[in-house]
Amino acid sequence: MNAAPADQIRLLEVQALDARIAQLDHKRRTLPEHAEIERLSSDVTQLRDLLVAAQTEESDTAREQTKAEQDVDQVRKRAVRDQERLDSGAVSSPRDLENLQHEITSLAKRQSDLEDVVLEVMERRESLQERVQELSGRLDSVQGKATEAEVRRGEALRGIDAEGMTVTKEREIMAGSVPADLLKLYDKLRAQSGGVGAARLYQKRCEGCRLELNITELNEVRAAAADAVVRCENCRRILVRTPESGL
Known part of the structure; x- marks a missing residue:
């Protein structure tokens, strides 16, 4: 030839x-933002899963706390009624009085035990609320970084594409002369x-x-x-x- x-x-x-x-x-395929966004997306997914789990556990604990507080309230109301009966003098039988006093004492012990349960549940819930807050903050931070990386990648890709279009046009013109x-x-x-x-x-x-x-x-x-x-x-x-x- x-x-x-x-x-x-x-x-x-x-x-x-x-x-x-x-x-x-090659530059378009290997921009560092590609790997950065993939890593951050993985972190976002993991943090979301952890946050959902923590929120679910906190919600369950809130219901547990409500139930424990209701139990305390029921025992307290019963104890108040028994004390009112005792104070009213309506019970005159020594045996009935003894049984009523015994029940009041038992209810006081039961109330104390249930209040301890409420405190324990409240402490667990507070810890979970702090965990939810921490994970929410971390998730917001990582999502912010991912958004910033996506913006940088978009700007880089637009620059590469613009140069690519210019070079491709030059190539077409030059190749046409061969x-x-x-x-x-x-x-x-x-x-x-x-x-x-x-x-x-x-x-x-x-x-x-x-x-x-x-x-x-x-x-x-x-x-x-x-x-x-x-x-x-x-x-x-x-x-x-x-x-x-x-x-």
Whole structure:
């Protein structure tokens, strides 16, 4: 295949633009915000689960406290009624009086025990309320960080996309000035060779595979016509000659 030296030089410019597009694609995929947001999202999910569990336990404890307080109130009311009966003198039988006094004493003990239960439940509930407050604060903080990271990522992506559109347009214009058959070969080789289809021969070294040409290969390149499209014997990429090729 033959192509004017100027067309081959332009092919290097197309390659440079393709390399920049690939760099932008890589940068887009590997923005540090991607991993940061994924980590923060995982933290948010975990904290939400912990918060729901703590809120559920606090709600259960609140009902437990209400039930314990109702039990205390029932015992207290019964004790008040018994004391009123005792004080009224309506009970005259010694045996009935003894039973009533015994019941009042038992109710006092029962009330004391139930009040201890209420205190224990209240302490547990207070601890759970503090836990809920702590988790809510942590969740708000992590969600705030996630939002900030998403904003940064959005700004970075918009910048990358804007540059990508500019470079892609430049690539279209530059590729349009390269002969179709040369561009077709270049695109084919680029797909086969990790995104690099054409490389400069610089100081006797192929910049595609980074290997120096041996004397036989150099002589073949020297002997080739100026418009001949030569290929690197090592990587098979299009080898573009320039004044810095060292021939």
